Amino acid sequence: MNLMFSSGPSLPNRLVLSLLLSVALILFDHKLDGFGTTRVYLNSLVSPLQYLANLPGQMLNASASRFVSHERLFNDNAKLTHDAIVMNGQLQRLIFLQQENDRLRSLLNSPVQDNTRKIVAELMAVDNNPYSHQIVINKGAINSVFEGQPVLDDKGIVGQIMQVSSTNSRVLLIADVTHAIPVRVARNNVRLIASGSGSLDELLIQHVAHSSDLKIGDILLSSGLGNIFPEGYPVATIISIVRDESRPFSQVRAKPIAQLDRLKYLLLLWSERSSEDKQAKEEMVPK
Amino acid sequence: MSLRNYSIALSIVIALVLQIMPMPAIADLYRPDWVLLVLSYWALALPNRVNIGVAFFTGLILDILLGTSMGVHSFAMCLCIYVLAANHKRLRNYSVWQQSIIIGIITALYNLVIFWVQHLITDIYFLLDYLWPVLSSMVIWPWLFWLLRKIRRQLRLN
Numbered sequence: 314m315n316l317m318f319s320s321g322p323s324l325p326n327r328l329v330l331s332l333l334l335s336v337a338l339i340l341f342d343h344k345l346d347g348f349g350t351t352r353v354y355l356n357s358l359v360s361p362l363q364y365l366a367n368l369p370g371q372m373l374n375a376s377a378s379r380f381v382s383h384e385r386l387f388n389d390n391a392k393l394t395h396d397a398i399v400m401n402g403q404l405q406r407l408i409f410l411q412q413e414n415d416r417l418r419s420l421l422n423s424p425v426q427d428n429t430r431k432i433v434a435e436l437m438a439v440d441n442n443p444y445s446h447q448i449v450i451n452k453g454a455i456n457s458v459f460e461g462q463p464v465l466d467d468k469g470i471v472g473q474i475m476q477v478s479s480t481n482s483r484v485l486l487i488a489d490v491t492h493a494i495p496v497r498v499a500r501n502n503v504r505l506i507a508s509g510s511g512s513l514d515e516l517l518i519q520h521v522a523h524s525s526d527l528k529i530g531d532i533l534l535s536s537g538l539g540n541i542f543p544e545g546y547p548v549a550t551i552i553s554i555v556r557d558e559s560r561p562f563s564q565v566r567a568k569p570i571a572q573l574d575r576l577k578y579l580l581l582l583w584s585e586r587s588s589e590d591k592q593a594k595e596e597m598v599p600k
Numbered sequence: 601m602s603l604r605n606y607s608i609a610l611s612i613v614i615a616l617v618l619q620i621m622p623m624p625a626i627a628d629l630y631r632p633d634w635v636l637l638v639l640s641y642w643a644l645a646l647p648n649r650v651n652i653g654v655a656f657f658t659g660l661i662l663d664i665l666l667g668t669s670m671g672v673h674s675f676a677m678c679l680c681i682y683v684l685a686a687n688h689k690r691l692r693n694y695s696v697w698q699q700s701i702i703i704g705i706i707t708a709l710y711n712l713v714i715f716w717v718q719h720l721i722t723d724i725y726f727l728l729d730y731l732w733p734v735l736s737s738m739v740i741w742p743w744l745f746w747l748l749r750k751i752r753r754q755l756r757l758n
Contacts, residue, residue: 338671
């Protein structure tokens, strides 16, 4: 018969050792944020598992796209061409407006808004960790994705990059309880902070005075404060306001404009300022 | 034979893949804790090969895969595998259905410990939905037990 432990410490000792080690790791990771760059390597190390887990879904998608009917492709093509023409029409106007806006801003001596570079990323996996809302996308450090980078979908802001690995990265959604985003009301520029509620279709607006001018249906845009999210992208619409005078603040809930539960293609943004910042930082830090 | 040497590791890798595989939102709620189940089987059947050390490292990999703080899953995993490995002689003699109740309790402990640790480091609140994996793990245990026992006997692992 095999002895249970032919060598090494006994079972309770092993337990105490590994629990202590776990607690030390939690404290080191969470409180001190000690795994900064190591996380990149660790994430890259386990990314084969993620690709493996993603394989069945990809195969389903591939076979589904193989069996699309000719007629449907034809219709899609017609619709997309139509959309492209309409959008190009709007874009012409946008270029003109942007130039005009830049000119007016320079007349007012305020800084001109900078251009942004975008790439499209695809959703790889949604985390099944019920306590946080994160997704994994298929762009990583080799596409020069960086931590804290804003992520959008075609409707609005989705979240920000939380961890980067070499070929994929992890996005923290705006609905996560640990996330908050500075916003302003599109109608009257009231500045607010929208924090995640833990449920995908709700954001909580905190510290709203009873007297502040908010209405149901107001659109909240990112305010650009905090220097993570660029200014002016839609974040959420207000869905309920409870003005209970016995409480210090009114309770305001908002619904994210991006459809956080059915993400597929996402946009990653690089503002020129952030890349300049990065260069400046790299120049300052001696290698 | 190579398969014989790697079969335990391979089963854990498959469990990890199943644990992170993307699923529709409705099915996602009921996803059993695959990794815990597979480790539980090996801790009951071969506690000399799979016990707290393996549980610790598997937990760390799970932490990296799920993006939680390092150590959260390994903490819960070690605790649960300790309970099973310490009582493996008694639990082995139970029928599969009794075992599945024990597994339900262990899974509940696992999920609650993870919740408590996460609650300490971030301010999440509890939803009863978090306990659905307990039920699905209990249902899946007899089938997994049968499958892994077949593999163990076929390959004569000890």
